[in-house]
Amino acid sequence: MLALISAFGLVLAVELPDKTLVATLVLTTRFRAWPVFAGVTAAFAVQCAIAATFGSVLTLLPETLVTAIVAAMFGIGAFMLLREGFKPGKDGGEDASRSGPSPATFFRSALTSFGVLFAAEWGDASQLATASLTARFGNPFAVALGSFVALVAVAGLAVFIGAKVRSRIRPKLIQRVAGFVFAGFSLFALTQLVF
Numbered sequence: 222m223l224a225l226i227s228a229f230g231l232v233l234a235v236e237l238p239d240k241t242l243v244a245t246l247v248l249t250t251r252f253r254a255w256p257v258f259a260g261v262t263a264a265f266a267v268q269c270a271i272a273a274t275f276g277s278v279l280t281l282l283p284e285t286l287v288t289a290i291v292a293a294m295f296g297i298g299a300f301m302l303l304r305e306g307f308k309p310g311k312d313g314g315e316d317a318s319r320s321g322p323s324p325a326t327f328f329r330s331a332l333t334s335f336g337v338l339f340a341a342e343w344g345d346a347s348q349l350a351t352a353s354l355t356a357r358f359g360n361p362f363a364v365a366l367g368s369f370v371a372l373v374a375v376a377g378l379a380v381f382i383g384a385k386v387r388s389r390i391r392p393k394l395i396q397r398v399a400g401f402v403f404a405g406f407s408l409f410a411l412t413q414l415v416f
Contacts, residue, residue, distance in 0.1 A: 224358035228351060228367030234402070235302065235346045236375040238393070244341055245334075245379035252330035254380045259327075260334025265372040268342040269351055273365035276355025285414065291353045292410035295403045298349040302400030306393045346403070347372065353406075 236242065241261075248257045279287050325333075342348055351368040355361045 224354065224360040224363040225367040228354050228364040229371045231350050231354070232347045232368045232371035233374060235350060236372060239346065241338065241341060241372065242375055242379045244337055245376050248334050248337060249380050252325055252334065256327045256330030257334045258376060258380045260331035261338045261376045262373055264335045264338035264342065265369055265376070267339060268348060269365040269369040269372070272348045272351035272368070273355045273361035276352040276364065277361045279352070279356035280359050287356050288410050288413050291356050292407045294349045294353045295407035295410060298346040299400045299403035299407055302346055302403060303397060306397035306400055
């Protein structure tokens with residue numbers, strides 16, 4: 222249960238200010254909501270399975286090496302989040318023009334949404350977190366499920382109340398906080414190597 226809750230909390234915090242939210246918002250302005258939600262949910266399921274599998278493979282390695290890899294992955298995630306959080310520029314996503322949803326078919330809309338989010342999640346902080354937590358807890362199913370539920374929650378926010386959420390949340394601040402949390406996890410793993 223701790224693995225599931227940890228994965229959910231960490232991935233939710235990381236993904237709220239991330240490109241996942243913005244990409245889902247933009248897709249929702251171009252296509253109907255349900256096909257977008259179906260497509261991004263399928264993409265998240267596949268990406269969580271890949272990340273949890275990678276994390277499971279890590280558990281087969283010696284504990285010292287796994288701890289070093291986990292520290293490195295959290296360090297990379299911290300760098301990515303802090304770089305984005307401190308990048309000069311507007312604090313928020315790019316607004317898509319709201320010309321209304323297009324009349325594309327459900328399948329085309331869902332497939333486009335799947336492709337966009339599947340590509341966007343490679344090497345993303347949530348994927349690194351899922352793999353790291355799987356290696357840490359040794360429970361790929363619980364970690365993947367927690368990550369998946371968090372990603373679907375973010376997609377749901379983007380699809381159904383995205384405009385309101387985007388106007389109230391300062392993405393750069395959340396990215397900074399999540400980056401420092403990742404850095405803390407990385408330092409904690411490094412101290413386990415020493416002690």
